[in-house]
Amino acid sequence: MRDTKAARRATAAVWTVGVTAVLAAMPLLARDRLPERLATHWGLNGEAPDGSMPLWAASLVPALIWLVTAAAVTVPLTRAGPPGRPLTTVLLLPMGIVLTGAQAAVIRSNLDRADWHEARQPTAWVVAILVAAVLAGVAGWLIVTRRRGTADAGTASGEGAPALDIPEGRRLVWFARTANPWLQLVAAAIGLVALGALVAQAGGVAAPGTLWALFAGCAAGSLACAVFSSVQARVSERGLEVSFGPLGWPGRRWAPGDIDTARMEVRRPAQVGGWGYRISGLGTTVMLRAGECLVIRPRGRRSDFAVSVDDAERGAALLNALRTKEARG
Template identity: 30%
Template sequence: MSAPSHQPAPSSAPRSWALCLGTMLVMLVVHLGSTALWHQRLPDPLATHWNGALVADGAGGILTHLLAGSFVLVLLGILMPFSARSAAGSRTGAPLLVGLGNALLVIIGGMLLSGLIGQLDAPEALGTSMDFRVLIAVLLLGIGWGVASAFLVRAALPAEPAMSEHLLGEPAAATVAFTPGTVISSTVRMPKVLLLVLGALIAALLVFTFTTRTEGALVNWSLLPAAVIVLLASVLFLSGRVVVDEQGIRVYGGGLVKLLHVRPEHLVSAEHRDISPSEFGGWGLRISGAGVAFITGAGPGVIVQRKRGAARIYSVATTEDAQKMALVLNSLSTTNPL
């Protein structure tokens, strides 16, 4: 009698990709097609920025308009399914990310369309307003399609979520004798796809800073500090070095700034297991109901329970690093009982 074969659990990833890329392509066709169809009725330059009252206060060439809109749509269309993949198997994470992404794609594409309609036959772009009827229509359409997408992704998931492995290697009770002077260091970096996305975003902000014509310098140059902030935040909160030694566990954001330090006297226990951004609300330094996390992607991690306060969660480079760190931290905690 042959042993029963194990069938792989259904995955929502193919459906997530199909829905997000399909929505992205439709909105790209609307964006590029409407510009090509109406280009003779549009002013030159075109509006590229609107204020809080949805009135155009910045303008640029038609190429800037096409590239800016396409960049945002492609960015969302690719980033959302990548994010949903890290939440594969979650009955809330993946559907929520896909639904939110598709809703944003429709709404942003609709805003670009309403901006064009508001400029039709106008002598100049500055001072024109977005078409509110189109905005209301795309807002409702975006919400509806976002909800429908979330249900479609959820339907592709198994009826019962797969049980995740609680611990890797030895049980949590296992300890090792801690030797003073022991130092375990693990360097973590952001996923390559996220690095590319952030690099493209910073480049786009710099390009728009120097190419967008506005009524005042404030709107134009406000993009430059935004680029600097994105760069610094990316370095400090999306890469770092996790260290475990006789002082406990801590992470250095960007390898420089100390974050999330748990000292031995505050330790209760530590475990090592695979973690994903969907558990803690995304990449980087995150705060959620599960605790405070420094997470750079799906993979091995160390979860530290404290005597007071929420848990601390750290991404590490390898499963071996996670195992060693958990064992050392559990050894340290036994020397500092409650």
């Protein structure tokens, strides 16, 4: 638990410090192609700028605004307890995108201008930034509010494959989720590099086309780490459903009749070849932490599928009970 909390704090720190660095560095990296003062504000009724800042202020002020805003959002919600903490994702993600996008728009508008009065209002950029921020906010909301099943099962009993007695007329559901916070931290760090490359490229800081390969590689790596940094397992009358990532996609499903047996087994990364989605002599294992795993043997297959989740024995017991119930008709 301490490791998880430490990793979450580290992820938040990486995002906060990384966005600060991007905001502060962009004007400085492009200073040879910028005027002494940068146009930073445009009137609502025209394209001509009506406000400006010196280069040092254009670098420092957005970074300070971000730091103050991040602190104002994070500290109260963290003190509010666990229910408030997920809201930091919903709020900080779009806010960081808005500020970095706005900084990129300012840099691009002033690029290669002799005087800040020549800069023109970046209307298309503003629209694109707002759309990206809304999409990020919606994605963050979906992540923290995604429906999760609740466990409602008795005590597993019996030898060998565990089983449960399901009372007549009752529908039982078992749910478990496991996350590897260090993979999430890696995803955030690589994603930040991708964001910096995209903003630098779009803002004109780098030569055209030089950072697209870096952006594409880091974005793909960040997405892969994010998808396989968490897993959810759900057992219901539909069978076993295993889904990956914060949005629960992609996923795999087995109906009760598609499973021969289910059991709990203790596995470690060294046994299955490492972390993540692994294929070994033990079959397929989704290994996010060492310890108990829910293991099934799909019907007609010679290898197992295992997923590392807590309370795996109870999930296996319910799955076996559902399988037996379906076989009896």
